[in-house]
Amino acid sequence: MLPTCAAGQQRRLECAWAIEQAIVATYQVQNEVSAVSDRLILLQNKICEDALTVINRCESHDELDFLFPEIIRFKNHDLAVLDSWQNHVDWMRSLPPEASLPSSDLKLLSSADFNSSETHYSTINLAEPPEQLVYESLAEKSHFASLRDQLLFLFEPELRREYEFYISEQAGITGYKTLVTSNLQQASDLTVGNLYYYFKNRDESKDETELVSAN
Incomplete structure (x- = not known):
């Protein structure tokens, strides 16, 4: 098990x-x-x-x-x-x-x-491995869900493309004209992950507001 x-x-x-x-x-x-x-x-x-x-x-x-x-x-x-x-x-x-x-x-x-x-970096090496430093830098600019998805992007590129499409779609609705797919393809995994959750949270908040208003 x-x-x-x-x-x-x-x-x-x-x-x-x-x-x-x-x-x-x-x-x-x-x-x-x-x-x-x-x-x-x-x-x-x-x-x-x-x-x-x-x-x-x-x-x-x-x-x-x-x-x-x-x-x-x-x-x-x-x-x-x-x-x-x-x-x-x-x-x-x-x-x-x-x-x-x-x-x-x-x-x-x-x-x-x-x-x-x-x-494999040695556990007795006193210097922090570069991967740890990269993670610490990303963690300062992101959050759990986005960081986890950035790892997924490494092994599942199709997921990143789905995120790019969603961001582009939501950006078009909200007037962010520069966030088109061609530009997003050049963006870092950090940017794509963060933008995805920005628009996802925004979309969910809008749905909740509309639901409350309807009631």
Whole structure:
């Protein structure tokens, strides 16, 4: 059974990802490059799906304080490492048999520590990781719901497009002529998230006022 705490679920999933990564490395040592590529694709997709699940389960500022920097780190660093690994393996698959890398090079690649301090910030490092600093800066300019949705944007771009459409639609009604979709596409996730909730709260307040007046 999954823990009810989003942060606890995140930790459990990280262990599952690490196990899967170790399995992929065993295929790498055996020079099973097709299996390596296929499993790396599955692992990256699984991490993205799991991240969405965890973010959607986040219900408090305390959980978000932990999850935001953690998930940003996985998105910007760990997934990038896995993608680089997959690209390298796919390049190896494209080589003719006589151009394949020697087994010593394959073992060196497969033994690379993708859970080292280069991809996960060390807990004994006294300096705050950059992801924490980014989160603290965003938290000063936003609120819980918007911050959580900004994380969702990273893994669900379609959600951001839905928000852009809603903002543009509401802006047209209220006379904000510059908030058209083409301009919103250039805006930051912070801006889109905040604008969405600005108009959403405004729209809900209007509905409540109209309901009270009708009664």
